[in-house]
Amino acid sequence: MEFRHLGNSGLVVSEIAYGNWITHGSQIEEEAATACVRAALDEGVTSFDTADVYAQGRAEEVLGRALKGERRDGLEIFSKVYWPMGPGKNDRGLSRKHIVRSCEDSLRRLGTDYLDLYQAHRFDYETPLEETLRAFDDLVRQGKVCYIGVSEWRAEEIERALKLAEEMGLDRIVSNQPQYNMLWRAIEPEVVPASRRGGLGQIVFSPIAQGVLTGKYRPGQDAPAGSRATDETGGRFISRFLQDDVLERVQRLVPLAEEAGMSMGQLAVAWVLQNDNVSSAIIGASRPEQVHDNAAAAGKRLDDDLMRSIDEILGDAVRRDPSLTVSPAERP
Numbered sequence: 001m002e003f004r005h006l007g008n009s010g011l012v013v014s015e016i017a018y019g020n021w022i023t024h025g026s027q028i029e030e031e032a033a034t035a036c037v038r039a040a041l042d043e044g045v046t047s048f049d050t051a052d053v054y055a056q057g058r059a060e061e062v063l064g065r066a067l068k069g070e071r072r073d074g075l076e077i078f079s080k081v082y083w084p085m086g087p088g089k090n091d092r093g094l095s096r097k098h099i100v101r102s103c104e105d106s107l108r109r110l111g112t113d114y115l116d117l118y119q120a121h122r123f124d125y126e127t128p129l130e131e132t133l134r135a136f137d138d139l140v141r142q143g144k145v146c147y148i149g150v151s152e153w154r155a156e157e158i159e160r161a162l163k164l165a166e167e168m169g170l171d172r173i174v175s176n177q178p179q180y181n182m183l184w185r186a187i188e189p190e191v192v193p194a195s196r197r198g199g200l201g202q203i204v205f206s207p208i209a210q211g212v213l214t215g216k217y218r219p220g221q222d223a224p225a226g227s228r229a230t231d232e233t234g235g236r237f238i239s240r241f242l243q244d245d246v247l248e249r250v251q252r253l254v255p256l257a258e259e260a261g262m263s264m265g266q267l268a269v270a271w272v273l274q275n276d277n278v279s280s281a282i283i284g285a286s287r288p289e290q291v292h293d294n295a296a297a298a299g300k301r302l303d304d305d306l307m308r309s310i311d312e313i314l315g316d317a318v319r320r321d322p323s324l325t326v327s328p329a330e331r332p
């Protein structure tokens with residue numbers, strides 16, 4: 001495994017993080033979930049990403065059990081808050097009330113007394129940013145959270161948060177967690193430059209586009225049995241990539257990966273890590289073999305010719321519009 005600093009903070013994270021959205025507590029049984037976590041640990045992964053909302057708390061519980069017995073200070077555990085955790089108006093968003101309650105619940109479910117990184121899972125337009133930053137800062141001062149970050153915030157939102165934290169003398173955000181892969185590059189025009197200026201690192205999600213960049217989804221064919229596209233929840237999220245034009249282009253990457261001596265999964269994960277504003281790529285997995293395969297991307301360099309060939313093949317299937325980074329206008 002290779003390691004990077006999280007933005008310009010002092011925290012070091014593994015280049016490959018393991019995340020449990022869709023899988024733990026939902027798509028896969030606990031035995032498979034534990035085997036995936038074990039595979040990640042065997043590969044030297046120390047950073048683990050989850051959220052309160054994943055399977056409504058069950059994903060945090062499964063991860064907590066799978067990590068039990070590991071040396072806590074040898075791990076970096078990330079969780080998040082924002083999406084609804086109950087029926088009430090205050091069971092969601094980034095109010096002081098919900099942040100404080102949700103953090104307590106996450107700590108209990110994970111079986112730990114601190115989170116290394118606590119992330120605002122989207123921007124909340126219904127809460128003053130001052131209130132959100134003050135609540136996060138209190139958690140840091142109480143020792144319940146070491147660092148704070150955000151997920152899928154726009155450049156101007158990141159900049160506002162940094163300015164406000166400085167004016168108010170509050171702890172500042174050190175990371176952003178956006179979607180980023182060869183096909184989805186919405187952060188490149190604005191979020192990455194703003195993050196570089198502000199000292200944030202990206203912890204990117206869906207580096208293999210939820211499995212699409214492995215090439216296992218073939219144009220004109222049914223999705224493979226047991227894959228995310230066949231899962232009731234996962235199928236809704238992956239569908240944006242399952243178009244024949246995109247899948248045909250992905251098939252044309254197969255010889256490039258072979259020539260580079262990498263699997264398709266490794267090529268995709270290595271591609272996001274070429275961006276030096278990326279601190280870590282969070283991989284998901286439904287089987288331990290996938291973790292072993294993808295984690296081998298750590299430390300791999302892709303030369304300029306290979307990067308150019310990838311761009312030529314993917315062409316206008318690549319999404320680059322910064323307005324794709326968006327939080328709900330109202331709390332969900």
Ligand SMILES: NC(=O)c1ccc[n+]([C@@H]2O[C@H](COP(=O)([O-])OP(=O)(O)OC[C@H]3O[C@@H](n4cnc5c(N)ncnc54)[C@H](OP(=O)(O)O)[C@@H]3O)[C@@H](O)[C@H]2O)c1
Binds near residue numbers: 020121177226227291
């Ligand atoms: N902040 C946010 O809003 C947000 C949103 C999404 C995700 N995330 C975080 O990012 C993490 C990763 O997201 P993701 O799961 O979409 O990432 P991903 O790594 O792009 O996709 C993972 C999925 O691809 C398939 N796969 C992985 N390796 C494979 C291989 N070698 N061969 C064939 N199939 C393979 C598996 O699904 P199947 O085997 O089921 O096909 C696996 O569950 C999440 O767990 C979460 O922590 C955050």
